[in-house]
Amino acid sequence: MLAFNFFGATEGGLFDINATLPLMAIQVVALTYILNSLFFKPVGNVVEKREKFVSNNIIEAKNKLSEVKKLEADLLTQLQSARTEAQRIVSEAEDESDKLYKEALELANNEANASKEKARLEIESQTSVARDQLSKQADDLSELIVNRLILEK
Amino acid sequence: MFFNSLLTNFAALEVGQHLYWQIGNIRLHGQVFLTSWILLGALLVFISLGTKKMENDPKGLQNLLEFLWDYIRDLARTQIGEKVYRDWMPFIGTLFLFVFVSNWGGALIPWRLIKLPSGELGAPTADINTTIALALLVSLSYFYAGLSNKGWRYFEYYVHPTPIMLPFKILEDFTKPLSLSFRLFGNILADELVVGVLVFLVPLILPIPVMFLGLFTSAIQALIFATLAAYYIGEAVEEHH
Numbered sequence: 001m002l003a004f005n006f007f008g009a010t011e012g013g014l015f016d017i018n019a020t021l022p023l024m025a026i027q028v029v030a031l032t033y034i035l036n037s038l039f040f041k042p043v044g045n046v047v048e049k050r051e052k053f054v055s056n057n058i059i060e061a062k063n064k065l066s067e068v069k070k071l072e073a074d075l076l077t078q079l080q081s082a083r084t085e086a087q088r089i090v091s092e093a094e095d096e097s098d099k100l101y102k103e104a105l106e107l108a109n110n111e112a113n114a115s116k117e118k119a120r121l122e123i124e125s126q127t128s129v130a131r132d133q134l135s136k137q138a139d140d141l142s143e144l145i146v147n148r149l150i151l152e153k
Numbered sequence: 154m155f156f157n158s159l160l161t162n163f164a165a166l167e168v169g170q171h172l173y174w175q176i177g178n179i180r181l182h183g184q185v186f187l188t189s190w191i192l193l194g195a196l197l198v199f200i201s202l203g204t205k206k207m208e209n210d211p212k213g214l215q216n217l218l219e220f221l222w223d224y225i226r227d228l229a230r231t232q233i234g235e236k237v238y239r240d241w242m243p244f245i246g247t248l249f250l251f252v253f254v255s256n257w258g259g260a261l262i263p264w265r266l267i268k269l270p271s272g273e274l275g276a277p278t279a280d281i282n283t284t285i286a287l288a289l290l291v292s293l294s295y296f297y298a299g300l301s302n303k304g305w306r307y308f309e310y311y312v313h314p315t316p317i318m319l320p321f322k323i324l325e326d327f328t329k330p331l332s333l334s335f336r337l338f339g340n341i342l343a344d345e346l347v348v349g350v351l352v353f354l355v356p357l358i359l360p361i362p363v364m365f366l367g368l369f370t371s372a373i374q375a376l377i378f379a380t381l382a383a384y385y386i387g388e389a390v391e392e393h394h
Contacts, residue, residue: 024185042207046215
């Protein structure tokens with residue numbers, strides 16, 4: 001092999017290059033294959049399996065989260081529609097009751113008016129009867145007075 | 154000669170001394186292989202223990218290994234890009250772990266207690282052979298990455314954005330491994346020498362902050378080496394528009 005003897009020695013020296021070089025290269029290449037099968041492959045498998053597991057779980061969780069959000073939004077719209085429906089029913093019922101109340105009120109008013117009218121008519125008729133009687137009695141009385149006056153003369 | 158003997162004998166440090174193994178016609182630096190086998194053995198035992206019972210809910214060592222894996226993945230992904238980082242992650246990770254374990258092992262374990270007939274045990278990355286081997290692997294890797302991803306279009310990179318860049322880009326192919334190897338080698342060797350000299354001169358307390366600094370440098374060098382390797386590969390596979 002090459003033999004650089006920078007420090008002047010006939011043998012040895014810092015830069016003594018010999019068959020150590022190629023043998024060391026072969027040793028390192030062999031070490032690469034050994035470490036690949038002993039270390040890099042098995043550890044890589046485990047680490048990458050775990051990374052895949054974690055990322056799968058994250059994706060799954062994200063999917064679930066989005067599903068939950070969708071369901072939540074769905075529920076919210078359902079709730080909203082139920083609320084407006086309820087409001088509509090309540091206002092409808094209120095309108096109905098209002099109408100019924102008005103009808104009843106009107107009916108009662110009418111009835112009251114009718115009975116008032118009837119009473120008034122009765123009063124009027126009785127008043128006129130009484131007035132007739134009174135005028136008749138006044139006539140009788142006046143006739144009586146007249147007859148008496150005539151008789152005395 | 155004088156310089157060498159000065160450097161060799163100064164502070165009773167053995168610099169440039171190696172434990173030679175002779176196999177047939179080739180000569181090897183034995184101390185580099187010894188320490189690297191011990192450290193890589195420890196690393197492999199550690200990793201086997203941590204990955205023995207993998208669970209979905211990590212406990213103990215598995216946590217640490219997963220953190221390490223994630224760290225290396227982030228490093229590779231940011232430098233190389235989403236598309237091909239998977240192919241290169243083991244290589245980048247191995248470079249990081251090898252350099253880190255070598256640096257820290259060299260700094261933390263009191264190798265000097267083990268006497269060798271010649272040379273001394275230390276960080277494998279303090280030997281130029283190791284760092285050049287690593288740097289050349291990085292060079293081969295980025296060429297391979299560029300060619301396998303883009304075919305012959307890889308060479309567009311050399312004239313991008315203008316053909317004036319061609320000589321500089323060619324020069325870069327040489328400076329990249331050179332700077333990678335010498336940076337690592339120089340930092341680790343310098344750290345070992347500084348600590349060695351300080352321990353020899355003032356054996357108490359004073360070397361401790363330097364040792365901590367050495368640990369810091371060692372970790373940073375591992376990160377730099379891995380990041381640059383990943384960056385070179387990323388540069389080779391990057392699509393120009």
